[in-house]
Amino acid sequence: MIDDVAKLVAEARSAFASAANLKELDLLRVKHLGKNSLVKRLKGELRKLPSEAIPAHARLLNDAENEIQLYFDVTRAVVAETDLDARLVAERMDVSLPPRPFAPGTAAEGGIHPIARTMEELTTLFGAMGFKVAEGPDIESDWHNFGALNIPLHHPARQDHDTFYVPAVDGRRPVLRTHTSPVQIRTMLNEAPPIRVIVPGRTYRADHDATHSPMFHQVEGLVIDRNIHLGHLKGCLIDFLRAFFGIADLPVRFRASYFPFTEPSMEVDIGWSRKTGELGQGGDWLEILGSGMVHPKVLANCGIDPREWQGFAFGMGIERITMLKHGIPDLRPFYEADIRWLRHYGADPLSPPSLVEGV
Numbered sequence: 001m002i003d004d005v006a007k008l009v010a011e012a013r014s015a016f017a018s019a020a021n022l023k024e025l026d027l028l029r030v031k032h033l034g035k036n037s038l039v040k041r042l043k044g045e046l047r048k049l050p051s052e053a054i055p056a057h058a059r060l061l062n063d064a065e066n067e068i069q070l071y072f073d074v075t076r077a078v079v080a081e082t083d084l085d086a087r088l089v090a091e092r093m094d095v096s097l098p099p100r101p102f103a104p105g106t107a108a109e110g111g112i113h114p115i116a117r118t119m120e121e122l123t124t125l126f127g128a129m130g131f132k133v134a135e136g137p138d139i140e141s142d143w144h145n146f147g148a149l150n151i152p153l154h155h156p157a158r159q160d161h162d163t164f165y166v167p168a169v170d171g172r173r174p175v176l177r178t179h180t181s182p183v184q185i186r187t188m189l190n191e192a193p194p195i196r197v198i199v200p201g202r203t204y205r206a207d208h209d210a211t212h213s214p215m216f217h218q219v220e221g222l223v224i225d226r227n228i229h230l231g232h233l234k235g236c237l238i239d240f241l242r243a244f245f246g247i248a249d250l251p252v253r254f255r256a257s258y259f260p261f262t263e264p265s266m267e268v269d270i271g272w273s274r275k276t277g278e279l280g281q282g283g284d285w286l287e288i289l290g291s292g293m294v295h296p297k298v299l300a301n302c303g304i305d306p307r308e309w310q311g312f313a314f315g316m317g318i319e320r321i322t323m324l325k326h327g328i329p330d331l332r333p334f335y336e337a338d339i340r341w342l343r344h345y346g347a348d349p350l351s352p353p354s355l356v357e358g359v
């Protein structure tokens with residue numbers, strides 16, 4: 001019996017030692033320690049022995065089983081480590097390799113939508129000038145969208161907006177925001193000046209043709225600080241437009257205009273050729289955005305003292321600047337989710353806008 005048990009232990013031990021990996025080792029554990037293993041079966045047969053022989057044999061078998069378990073545990077620790085080493089070698093990854101341009105999800109398959117790309121560029125350029133991104137809801141109160149911006153109920157400016165009204169709640173009619181300007185109000189109500197934000201986002205007007213879509217995108221800009229004047233507005237917008245279009249001497253013209261929420265107000269034009277569509281030369285002007293010094297009444301509506309704080313604001317259509325920058329002739333494909341169009345006009349996700357390389 002003693003010999004048999006010693007052999008049993010030796011067999012299990014050499015079996016464990018021969019296991020090539022954890023899976024094999026686990027199968028051997030079942031064989032040598034499991035319910036149907038030889039030790040377990042011998043223990044089951046103990047009761048067949050004369051009763052005075054049982055304790056000694058039982059001890060022998062228990063010791064053998066413990067020994068096998070110990071060999072198993074030790075072997076398992078060693079094999080686990082070897083397994084890990086092998087995987088670390090096999091799955092080694094060189095993180096310094098450049099990305100593969102034709103990998104799934106990259107430009108060859110589709111691309112970053114031009115609207116999303118322009119938003120990234122806006123964030124990059126204005127971010128470098130100290131602006132952060134602010135957001136607001138698409139469904140707005142009449143007060144945020146119009147009233148607080150100094151556009152009272154019967155103001156003619158409301159007619160220009162072709163507003164989508166939402167069914168009334170508590171007697172008030174919310175609107176799908178007709179511009180990103182209500183986020184000026186929300187920001188000024190929530191934050192103490194100085195303020196420097198841009199607001200890229202969706203806007204809605206009941207208008208549909210080759211150059212208008214009922215849903216479109218704008219970016220708003222708002223700067224509130226002490227001693228802010230028209231020079232800051234002009235410098236900021238000229239720098240932005242030249243960097244965005246990548247034309248260092250892009251002609252920029254400020255033309256007196258009217259918006260209820262700014263005083264004075266200016267529309268901004270850039271130089272282009274009406275004939276060829278080329279930007280930066282040709283002697284024609286193209287209107288591109290609205291801007292002005294924030295109206296004192298708007299500041300007061302937000303609890304900001306206009307004698308202490310001044311600022312400027314601007315708003316522009318994201319589709320428009322995107323179409324101009326990339327020579328996209330028609331607005332409608334922006335919303336058609338056509339993969340061929342996206343392959344053509346989409347941006348490479350592996351080359352995000354960069355201040356160093358240009359946006």
Ligand code: DAH
Pocket residue numbers: 178179180181220221259261262289290291292312313314315316
């Ligand atoms: N909200 C105006 C629009 O949708 C654009 C605009 C003009 C925004 C002048 C401004 C601004 O912030 O100062 O037509």
